[in-house]
Amino acid sequence: MNKFMDNLGARIAPVAGKIGSNLYLTVLRDAFMMSFPLTMFGSFIVVFNNLPFWPDSLKGTFSELFGNGQNATMSILTVFVTIGIGYYFSKAKDVEAIFGAVVALAAYLILTPFFAIFDEVTQSGLLTLDRLGAKGMFLGIISAFLAAKLYVFLVQKGFVIKMPDGVPPAVSKSFSALIPVMGTLFAFLIANALMVGLFDTNLHDVIYNVIQKPLTGVGTSLPGTMIAIFLVQFLWFFGLHGQVIVNSVFEPFWQTNALDNVELLKKGSSELAKHGHIVTKSFMDTFTVSLGGSGSTLIVLILILALMKKKQYKEVARLAIAPGIFNVNEPVIFGIPLVMNAALFIPWLLAPVVSVFIAYLGFASGIVPLTTGAQVPWTMPVLISGFLATNSIMGSVLQLVQMIVIGIIWLPFLKMIDNTDEV
Known part of the structure; x- marks a missing residue:
């Protein structure tokens, strides 16, 4: 029995090691961990506002007074995850990480519909919380990785503006990032325009209905959960x-x-x-x-x-x-x-x-x-x-x-x- 376990362990360890050290999974893990303090703060507000011994009227009052603590953290978690992915992916590639973070967020927002439908009436100029939270999670992850990867590619290929030595570092870094950031965002803008113009839809709804809902259903089902624990x-x-x-x-x-x-x-x-x-x-x-x-x-x-x-x-x-x-x-x-x-x-x-x-x-x-x-x-x-x-x-x-x-x-x-x- 022990010999069998030793042999099995020897076969499993390299595979598990590769999974554990995979760049994309590591970056995703670190991005979620970066948002952990924010989600903990939002969680505290949720618990406090909904304690079972509060009367319903008091719950409503607390929600009105303190609800933004939740709205600004947990409800827009995808925003922080996209920032984290852009930052940690760029950092892993030895590219200026802060620009990787902002370009990942901007790329995600370019794909996000700025409208909402109320009582079958479309109102433009609105950005709903669900797009920045649960409903936009998978698109945020996908778009952030793609944006960070394209940004890093353009930087590493030398598409940068080099400033003279006497220029302050902040200015020099901004100009170095200018072409990679603009190139990345133009690519996402064109992709969004094609999706809206040709198919009269948006990637939020496509990713949510085609990928996110089915995968989440399987991954959080009873069999999926038991497999994860096993x-x-x-x-x-x-x-x-x-x-x-x-x-x-x-x-x-x-x-x-x-x-x-x-x-x-x-x-x-x-x-x-x-x-x-x-x-x-x-x-x-x-x-x-x-x-x-x-x-x-x-x-x-x-x-x-x-x-x-x-x-x-x-x-x-x-x-x-x-x-x-x-x-x-x-x-x-x-x-x-x-x-x-x-x-x-x-x-x-x-x-x-x-x-x-x-x-x-x-x-x-x-x-x-x-x-x-x-x-x-x-x-x-x-x-x-x-x-x-x-x-x-x-x-x-x-x-x-x-x-x-x-x-x-x-x-x-x-x-x-x-x-x-x-x-």
Whole structure:
């Protein structure tokens, strides 16, 4: 068994390493992380404005007074993601990054319709929040990468204006970026003109209907979510950071659904309950990671401390319990160890997948209110995070049920290694 795992790990590691170090996935991950402080601020406003013990009249007042905290952050997340993609892609290519950031944003806005339809009447000169948030997420990602790539290409091919040495650096850099920026934006302007003029539509609606909706539906379905969790656990078993690798692929789907839920909540809790999404960024962080880190191992530590006899496991658990409360569980993964430990392979893979299945059913049945879209920090302790993500005590109850089920799955395996000399 161990030899088989060694061979399998040797085959998987290079593939996972290439995925984890892929430039486009790395840039996308960094772009989302750049927006993290902003989404956390917006999430705080969402939670505060919609606390379950506020009367409806007070919720409306708070929304009017503090709603711009959400509108200026979470509701226009795509703006920050495009900036981040342009910046980090240009930086990776050793090109002036700030111009890569602004050209990516400008290219995205060129493709964005500046009109809205109200009661079948088209009003021009308007830029709606949904275009800058959930509905525009995939177009923002695609256009930002294309714009950054074209801008970098033009710079590296030497299409720049070089100023004399005595010119201030800011002026020199602006002139150096002039031709690459103009060339990039003209290309996007022509593409938008062709789409509007020839097909009487816009790339926002085309990308949203043809790519974003189908992919998001698949990626955030129950099977898609269980596959994502399985891959996280499977990669971690071989010592690869499954969370980083898998999240870089699935994050746009989860964030898009979270933004949708935020906008639905503005219309009322009933709208969120009817049309909201189960699998969001909040769902993945709160009902998987917030149970003790990757693998949801907090209950495992509790069981080791309470029931196991072997000193080596108890020592690891004592050291790991404090960080485990805040969902940092590398001490468990490498201390027991769980990496390449064939005896614990089954519960390590099985428990999180079963747990996320239970969480999905809890939301699908309506027993637990859907996540509001607020992004709860993944370091938030269990039970507290469940309440904050759903604005309901039922979120905490669901986490408790998950932990009990995880404990039941792990218990026979913990007893097995406690009664043998081999781990």
